[in-house]
Amino acid sequence: MGSRLEKNSDSVRKRIANHTFDGEDGEEYGGSAFGGFTDYFRRKKIKLQNLDADIRAQAADKPPIFKGIVAHVNGYTQPSLNDLHTLIVQYGGGFMQYLDGKTTVTHIIASSLTPKKVVEFRKYRIVKPAWVVDSISAGKLLPWNEYRVVDEGEKQNVLAFDKGKVTSQANVRPKGYRDQTDASWYTSQLRGSQSGPASTPTPTSSMRSRFSKQRLPTPDDDIEDLPPSYQPPVAFPVANTTSESSKAGKLVSPPKTSPSISPQLPREEDNEVDDIHASLHDSLYDDPTPPVAQEARPDITHDGTRKVAAEEQAESPPRNRELTAEEHNAILLRDPKLRKSTVVDPNFLEQYYRESRLHHLSTWKADLKSQLQALANEKTSSQKAKQKRVPGARRYVLHVDFDSFFAAVSLKKHPQYKDKPAVVAHGQGSGSEIASCNYPARKFGVKNGMWMKRALELCPDLKILPYDFPAYEEASRAFYDAILATGGLVQSVSVDEALVDVSNLCIATGGSDGRKVQEGSNYREQAKADEIAQSLRDQVKARTGCDVSVGIGSNILLAKVALRRAKPAGQYQIKPEEVLDFIGQLHVQDLPGVAWSIGGKLEEIGVKFVKDIRELSKERLVQTLGPKTGEKLYEYSRGIDRQEVGEQMVRKSVSAEVNWGVRFENQEQADEFITSLCGELQKRLLKEKVKGKQFTVKIMRRSPDAPLDPPKHLGHGKCDTHNKSMLLGVATNSKEVLMKEALSMLRGFGFTPGELRGIGIQTKLEPMKSATDGSLEGSQRRLQFKVGNSEPVSAQKIPKAVDEDPIQDDPETPRKPKVPLEDEHVAYGAEELNHSTPSRRPLNTLGTQFIMPTQVDPKVLAELPEDIRSKLLRQTRQSSPTPAARNAHKEEAPGTPTNAPPRSQ
C-alpha cells in the first residue's frame, strides 16, 4: 500500500477539482452536431483562451509578473484553481486547463502529488500555490525552486541526514497494515507521528522546499534537461536511482551535462564493484564505519555464517556507495533459510499459498459461492416458488457469523488458553499479522490484522496459536450444513459468515400475507426469526463447539449492523420501529462499504455518524462520493437496502498474485517467477473451465522513499503499484500464451528487478458463451466432482490442449440427462434445471458435503500438463492427510510450534 495520505490527498484533489470545474461546461461548449469531440475540446480550449484575454484586458494595471509562464493547476489547491487561474492571467501569465501534452506548460501548481503524478509530472516544474501568491505580493517573480513540491531526493536526504532515525523508520510502523484502515487517520495525521519522529514523511511536508534548495543549486535550471530518472545524489543507501540508471541503462538516457549536478554524483559506474565489496565487507564484519575494501566478494556463497544477516544494517551507515537493489537482495538471499521463503525458491508458490490466510479466505469464498449457487440452481421449481418472496412483503434476514473464527477453532486444540488472550498468527515476530483474536485479547485492544509488535505491546501475555486450515474448513462445512438446514435462502459471505433470508418461514408462521401491518402477526414473525436464529446458534455450537452470533433485520444492511450488537455469542433483532435510531447513532464506518477512505471523505464534510448523513442532500453526497456511493449511503442512512439475499453472480475474473517474499537478484528470476505465476493462473483457469481474454499484469514496486528492507519481514513495504493490461487475440487459458505476454508486459514496465515487491496477473473472463463454446451455459460444471469413468485424456494432446476447450474433451457429462446417485457429487449443467426432481432434495440439507479447495477434481487434474499435475498431486497429498500429519508438517515451520504452544511470558 502506498501512503494513504498521498492517496487521499489525491482524491481530495480530484474531488475538489471536479466541482471547481462544475458549471464550466456551459452550453456554449456543447458538442457540435458533427464536429465530434476533438472539435468540442478544441473549441473549448479556444473559448478558455478568449476568456483569459478578457481577464488580462481587465487587469491591465497589474504588472505582468508571470509573463512567459504557462501554468496548469493540478488538483486541490489553496487558493482554488479558479482563483489561481485568474491571478496568473491577470499578472501576465498563461494558463492551461488541461495538460494535453502538445501545449507547453512551464509550471504545474499543486499542493501535493500522488506518486503516480510525481512520475507523470517529472518533467515539469511543480510548485506550490504560494509561489503565485507570494510572487504577486512581492511584486516580482520569485524563484520557483523555493516552492518546489516534488523533490524526489528530499526524503532520502532527510533519512541520510538523520541516520539514527533511519532504523526506527524502518521498524516503527505506527499501525498494522490492516489497522491503519480504521479509526480516523486524518486526525492521527494531525496529531503528528507520536510513534516516532521518523515515521514516513508526507509528500506535502513543507520541509521539502528547504531541502530542495540545497540540492538543486541553480534556481531555474531547465529540469527538462535532466534525464527522467534523475534523482539527486543521496548518502542514504537507497539504491533506486543508481540501480535504475545503471541496470536499466538502455531505458534511460544518462545525465546530460549538468555541471552543477554531475560533480555531486557519488561515483562513476566503474567503481561499483569495489564499492560493493566494501559494503559487503562492512556488512559481513559488522563494522559500521570501515573504509577498507577487503576481498570479500558478493558472489561467494559458501558461508551461511550468521554474520550475513548483518547486512540488514547496510541500511544504517552511509557508505560511499549504496548497493543496488539487486545487490542488496543478493546479500539478503545468501541466508539459505531466508532464501527459501522468497520467490526465488522453486517451490515458493506452493508453499506460500499453503500458508497464506488471505489466499485461503479468498479461495474458500469463491468456492462456497459457486457451490451455493449450484445448490440454488439445484432446487426444484416448486421449492423455488416457495423461496420466492412476495414483492413488498416484510423481510427477515439473518446475518450469521462465527465469533473470531480462526481463534475459536484453533483454540479447540489448545483449550487451556480459551479464557486467556490468544491470537492466531504465523509467528511471534514483530511483523507477524494477527489473523484472529479471541475476546479476552480484544479486551487489550488487540485487533485482527494488527502486527504482532503492537499486539504484544498491548498485551505481553498474548498466546499465539498456529493456523489450522483443515480445521477451519471442517468447521465451515458444519456451519454451512447447519445454515442450509434452516431452509432459508442462503448467501455465502465468507468461510465463516452467511446471510439467510427466512422471510417466508417467518411470514408463514405469522399467518398473514406479510404485507399488512398487524400487531399479532408481526410479533409472531419476529419471534419466529429469533427462534430460528437461536436454534441455528445452538446447532452450530453443537456441531463445531464454537459460538456464532446472529444479526436479524429487515434487510441485509440491518442484519449486518444488528450483528455488531449481537456479538459475542448472541443475537439481536432490529425491529422496524427502532431502525432509524439504531442506525443513526452508528459511526459511518460501521456501514458496509464505508471504511477509512470514504469515512474520511465524509468526515471532511462534517459527517461522523450515520444520522449526520441524513442532514445532507442526495446531491451533496453524490457530488462528494460519486453517483453510486452517494446514493447508496443516502439510502443506508435511512435504513434502506434493496439488495436481495442470494442473488447470484457469475465469476468475472481469475487472478493470482504474490506481494510477499518478492526479492529478485536478477531479471531471470523475475521472469521465471512470473512464468510460474502464469502456471498457477492456468491451473485456476482450468479448474474453473474458463478462459480469459483481457490480461492484466500488476506490479508493486518499492516506493523511492521506502527503505530497502521494509518493517515487515520480506514484506512489500511502501510501494507504488502499476497495472498494464492487454486484450489477447482470443480467449485463452494457455500458460504459454499468458507467459509470453506477461513477460513482455513485465519488461514493458522497465523496472529493475530488485525493486519489485509484488507481482500479480489477472484475466477477465469471457462471457460464458464463448468460453464454453456454446456447449454449456453455466459455470456450474466446475462442481462436477464425480469421479469414476473419466475418459482417458491422451497425454500427447495435453501440451496444446491449452488452447482448446478442455470441456470438449469431455464427451459425456453435458448431455447426460440423469444424475446417477444422490450421494455423489454431480454435474449441475444448466439443462438439468429443467428436469430436476424433488428426489434430489437431500442435497440441500444435511446430506450436502462441501468440497474445499484442497480437494482437486481428478478430471481437471487429468487435463493438466504434467509439470503442473505433479505439483498439484504433491500439494493435494500434503493437504489431504489426517490433521495429525498436517500438524507434523506444520511443526517444521519455524516459529509455529504446534505441540508446544508458546508458553513464554
Add this chain to the structure above:
DNA sequence: TATAGTGAAAAG
C-alpha cells in the same frame, strides 16, 4: 458522448 483502460476501495 460512449467506451475502454486504470486504479482505488472494500470485503473477509
Add this chain to the structure above:
DNA sequence: CATCGCTTTTCACTATA
C-alpha cells in the same frame, strides 16, 4: 529469527476519438 500482505467486485476517474 523472521513470515506466508489474497482475490474479487464495484466504483470513479481519465483518456480517447
